[in-house]
Amino acid sequence: ETHANVIDGKSIAKQIRDEITSEISRMKDAVSVVPGLAVILVGDRKDSATYVRNKKKACDAVGINSFEVNLPDDSTESEVVKSILNFNKDPSVHGILVQLPLPRHMNEENVLNAVSIEKDVDGFHPLNIGRLAMRGREPLFVPCTPKGCIELLHRYGVEIKGKRAVVIGRSNIVGMPAALLLQREDATVSIVHSRTKNPDEITRQADIIISAVGQPNMVRGSWLKPGAVIIDVGINPVEDTKSPRGYRLVGDVCYEEACKIAAAVTPVPGGVGPMTIAMLLSNTLIAAKRAHSL
Ligand code: NDP
Numbered sequence: 001e002t003h004a005n006v007i008d009g010k011s012i013a014k015q016i017r018d019e020i021t022s023e024i025s026r027m028k029d030a031v032s033v034v035p036g037l038a039v040i041l042v043g044d045r046k047d048s049a050t051y052v053r054n055k056k057k058a059c060d061a062v063g064i065n066s067f068e069v070n071l072p073d074d075s076t077e078s079e080v081v082k083s084i085l086n087f088n089k090d091p092s093v094h095g096i097l098v099q100l101p102l103p104r105h106m107n108e109e110n111v112l113n114a115v116s117i118e119k120d121v122d123g124f125h126p127l128n129i130g131r132l133a134m135r136g137r138e139p140l141f142v143p144c145t146p147k148g149c150i151e152l153l154h155r156y157g158v159e160i161k162g163k164r165a166v167v168i169g170r171s172n173i174v175g176m177p178a179a180l181l182l183q184r185e186d187a188t189v190s191i192v193h194s195r196t197k198n199p200d201e202i203t204r205q206a207d208i209i210i211s212a213v214g215q216p217n218m219v220r221g222s223w224l225k226p227g228a229v230i231i232d233v234g235i236n237p238v239e240d241t242k243s244p245r246g247y248r249l250v251g252d253v254c255y256e257e258a259c260k261i262a263a264a265v266t267p268v269p270g271g272v273g274p275m276t277i278a279m280l281l282s283n284t285l286i287a288a289k290r291a292h293s294l
Pocket of ligand 1: 174192194195196212213218236
């Protein structure tokens with residue numbers, strides 16, 4: 001019986017973080033520049049607080065200075081914008097990240113518009129997304145999760161050009177930019193979403209699948225073309241009485257089934273997840289180098 005190659009995001013992410021660490025240490029020695037990332041957290045969502053903590057830890061580990069602002073849940077939009085504007089003019093801050101989702105009373109578009117595009121390390125500013133979508137234009141930053149997906153394909157030597165790719169999900173932060181990136185890499189791209197009829201017929205044509213849905217084990221073995229490469233972005237908790245936490249995390253893709261049919265699959269956890277943070281660090285380093293013309 002065949003078994004797909006496991007795409008080891010954890011070890012690739014570590015390799016990337018090591019590369020970033022040595023580049024930052026060389027920069028420090030040569031020109032005394034230390035990259036800086038500002039993270040703005042609004043409200044007290046536990047998951048958001050955990051993500052912010054992990055990002056800060058990852059910054060420390062590679063030598064990026066991190067700055068954190070915590071605003072209460074009942075802050076006004078203009079208070080959030082004000083703290084963004086402060087970081088926009090702070091020369092020791094090269095990247096600014098607003099942890100999403102924002103509290104419901106805030107307009108996400110207004111807030112993200114305030115981030116200077118030179119410091120938009122999440123790549124969510126409409127100008128950066130617009131450039132990503134246009135031929136002949138270059139975004140200053142590409143969103144971290146989809147960038148991590150493409151980086152995994154590159155580092156595993158998966159050819160994208162001329163291939164059929166299917167992205168499942170069309171969110172602003174993962175699905176949509178993932179589809180744009182695949183298209184820029186000369187794949188022929190289809191997008192499957194919640195209104196798509198017969199999604200399995202479409203995914204069966206794919207040489208490459210990026211799934212970002214948020215439905216545990218939705219993509220079955222029968223949805224896959226033999227030899228396809230599967231990048232599973234989904235992180236879904238499912239009940240597991242054997243785990244001390246009472247749950248475990250699975251992807252959108254039924255991993256055991258995919259392993260029998262695909263050529264390569266990312267595991268959950270340990271696939272795309274660690275790549276997202278590695279790409280954030282990479283974008284912050286790019287921002288610092290650009291700010292100092294390095
Ligand atoms: P969203 O909920 O914003 O988007 C989900 C997308 O999936 C939507 O476009 C939706 O379609 C589509 N969808 C929902 N149900 C179905 C279905 N039954 N069939 C086909 N399409 C469907 O989620 P995100 O993009 O933010 O995240 C997706 C997953 O990725 C989540 O599990 C999340 O936890 C994970 N994630 C992982 C990250 C990582 O670092 N590894 C980073 C970010 C997210 P429609 O547009 O029609 O509603």
